[in-house]
Amino acid sequence: MNTLEVIKQGNHRQFFLIAGPCAVESKDLCFEVAEKVKKLTLERDIPYIFKGSFKKANRSKGDSFTGMGDEFGLDILRQVREHFDLPVTTDIHESYQAEMAAKYVDVLQIPAFLCRQTDLLKAAGVTGKVVSIKKGQFLSPEGMKFAVDKVKTTGNDNVWLIERGTTFGYQDLVVDYRSIPVMRGFEVPVVMDCTHALQQPNQSSGVTGGNPAMIGTIAKAAIAVGADGLFIETHPNPAVALSDGANMLKLDKLEELLDQLVKVRNAVI
Template identity: 65%
Template sequence: MISQLPHIKFSDSNNFFLIAGPCAIEGEEMALRIAERITTITDRLNIPYIFKGSYRKANRSRLDSFAGIGDEKALKVLGKVSAEFDLPTLTDIHEPGEAAMAAEYVDVLQIPAFLCRQTNLLVAAAETGKFVNIKKGQFLSAGAMKHAVTKVTESGNPNVILTDRGTMFGYQDLIVDYRGLVEMKGFNVPVVMDCTHSLQQPNQESGVTGGRPALIDTIASAAIAVGADGLFIETHFDPANAKSDGANMLHLDLLEGLLEKLVRIRRALQARD
C-alpha cells in the first residue's frame, strides 16, 4: 500500500484508495464541484482519495476533439482543488518536458497506457520525486510492466503505482484479465483498477470513443474481490455533455452507492481473512 502522499496517510486506512475525477479539466467551477462531492463521500466512508483531472488531452481520435483549456490554466485549477479540499491531485503527462511543469501543481504524475514504454518520459517523471502512476499498455501483459516499474525505481524514485486499464480484444473492445492485478501486486507496488477506461470501445468510425458504463460496478467489484489496492473512476455530473470520454464515465450521482457496496465487499474479505 502507499505509505504516504501529501494530505493523506494511507496507512491510517484499511480501505482501498480512490483516484477519481473528470477525464479533463473543463474549468474551475466544474472541477471544484466534482471534488467537493467526492470528498464528502470518501470522508464519510474513510476512503483515501486522490483527485484526478487531465490538464491536456493529447491522445484524441480527431483533430477537432477537445484538448484542454490551456496548460497553465488547467494546472492552476488542479492546484486550487488541492488547496481548497486538502487533497492530493493527479494528472497525466505526455512528453518528458511536461514532467517538471506538472509536478509544480500535482502530487502524482500519470503515464498514459500508450506511453508506458517511453523510457525518457518515465525517467523524467521519476526525477521529479513525485508519485508516478503508470497505466498498463493495452498491448502489454501484466508481467511486462515490471520493466516500467524498474525504469522509475532505478532512477531513484520508489514511489510507483501501477494501473490496469484493460487489454485490447479485437479492434473495438477491451477485456480485463484479473490475473494481471495479482501478478502486478507481486512487484511490491500498489495496484489500481481503472474501472472506466477498461470499458471503452475505441476506434469507432465516427472518431468518438464509445463505452459501457453500466458495467463499471462489475469491473470495480471484481477488482476489490481479487485484492486491488485502489480504484480509478472517471466521473462527471453530466457525462453526456462532458468534453472528453463521456461515453464511459460514471455519473457522479451513482458514485456514492457504488463506493458503499465496494466498502462492504472489502470488509467481507477482511473478515474472511
Template identity: 60%
Template sequence: MELFDRLSSPKKDCNGSPCGPFFLMAGPCVVENEYITLKTAEYLKSLTDKLGLPFIFKSSYRKANRSRLDSFRGIGDEKALGILAKVKNELQVPIVTDIHETHEAVMAAEVADVLQIPAFLCRQTDLLVAASNTGKIVNIKKGQFLSAGAMQFAAQKCIDSGNHRVMLTDRGNSFGYTDLIVDFRGIPQMRSFGFPVVMDITHSLQQPNQTSGVTGGLPQMIETIAKAAIAVGVDGLFLETHPNTQEALSDGANMIPLDQVESLLLKLIPIRKAL
C-alpha cells in the same frame, strides 16, 4: 503519514494481503472549467471523508491522445493547472494528472502529487525518468498491449532513476480492434512486484476506434468491473466521473455520473471488509 505510505499501507500491514480501505482516484476526464472541476472535487472529497476512503482528485490538464483532430483537448495548460492548484489548496486534497512529454514533468509536478503516465506511453523511457526525477509518486498505466508481467520493467525504470514511489494501474487489454477486456489475474501478479495496484474502472470499459471517430463505452458494466477488482485485492480504484456525462467534453461515454458514485462505493466497501 506521507501520501505514498498511506496508499501502500493496506498492502504492508497485512503481509501482502489486502486490508484497510481501498483508495479512490476520481474526477472528470479533463479540466473543462473551474465550476465543474471544483463542484466534482468538493462532492468527492465530502463523500470519501464520510466513507473513510483515502482520495486523490484526478483530472487531466490536457488530453494528448484523441481520435480526431477536432476533439476537445483542454483549455490551456496554465489555466487548467491553475484550477487544479485551486482544488488542491482550497480542499486540501492531493492531485493526480497525466503528462505526455518529458518537458511537462516539472511543470505538472508544481501542482500534482502523482504524475500519471498514460497507457500508450508506459514504455517511454525518457518520460518515466523525467517523472521519477521530480520525486513525485509515479502512476504508470499498463498499456493495453502489454501483459501484467511486463509492467515490472516499466516500474524498474523509475526505481533505477532513484524513485521507489511507484503505482501500477490496469486498464484492460486490447481485444480485437474496438474493445477491451480485463484479465483479473493481472492484479495479484502486479501486486507481487511490491507496488500498490489500481484498477482503472472506466477506461477499461471504453470501446475505442469506432468508425465515428468518437470512443464508445459500456458504463453499465462499471459496477461489475469494480466489484471484481475489489474482490481480487486491488489497492485502489480509478474512475472518471462528471455531473452530466452527456455533456462531458471527453470520455463521457464510459464515465459514471457523479450522483451514482456514492451508491457504487457503498456496494464495494463490504466486499473489501469481507476480505
C-alpha cells in the same frame, strides 16, 4: 498522516480512490466534483485523490477538445489541491511536462500507450512525485516490471501500476484479473481503472464509445481479487462532457457504488 503516506504504508482498511472528470473543463466543474467526492470518501474512510487531465493529447479526431491551456488547466488543479486539501493527479504525455506538472500535482500519471517510453518514465521519476503507470493495452502484466524498474533507476520508489484492460479485437477491451496479483508481486500498489477498461475505441465516428453501466462490475471484481485502489472518472452530466463522456460514471451514482464497494472490501480483508 496524509493520503499518499497512508497508501504507501499499505495498511489502510479501505481501498483508495482516484476520481474526477476526464478533463479539466472548468474550475466550477472540478470544484463541484472534488467537493462531492471528498464528502463521500470522508464519510466512508476512503483515501481520495482528485484526478483531472490538464491536457488531452490522445484524441481520435483532430478537432476534439484537448484542454484549456497547460498553465491554466494546471492552475485549476492547484486550486483544487489547496482549497479541498486533497492530493491531485494528472497525466503527462511528453518528458518536458513532468517538471512542469510536478509544481502543481502530487501524482504524475503515465498513459497506457506511453508506458514503455523510457525518457518519459525517467523524467517523471526525477521529480520525486508518485508515478502512476497505466499498463499498456498491448502488454502482459509481467511486462510492467520493466516500467517500474525504469522509474526506480531515478532513485524514486514511489510507483503505482494501473490495470486498464487488454485489447480485444479492434473495438473492445477485456480485463484479465490475474494481472492484479501479478503486478502487486512487484511490491507496488495496483489500481483498477474501471473507466477506461470499458472503453470501446476505434469507432468509425472518431468518438470513443464505452459501457459505464459495467463500472460497478469491474470495480467489485477488482476489490475482490485484491486491488489496492480504484480509478473512476465521474461527471455531473457525462452527456455534455468534453472528453470521454461515454465512459464516465454519473456523479450522483457514485455514493451507492462506494457503499457496495466498501461491503466487498470488508468481506475480503
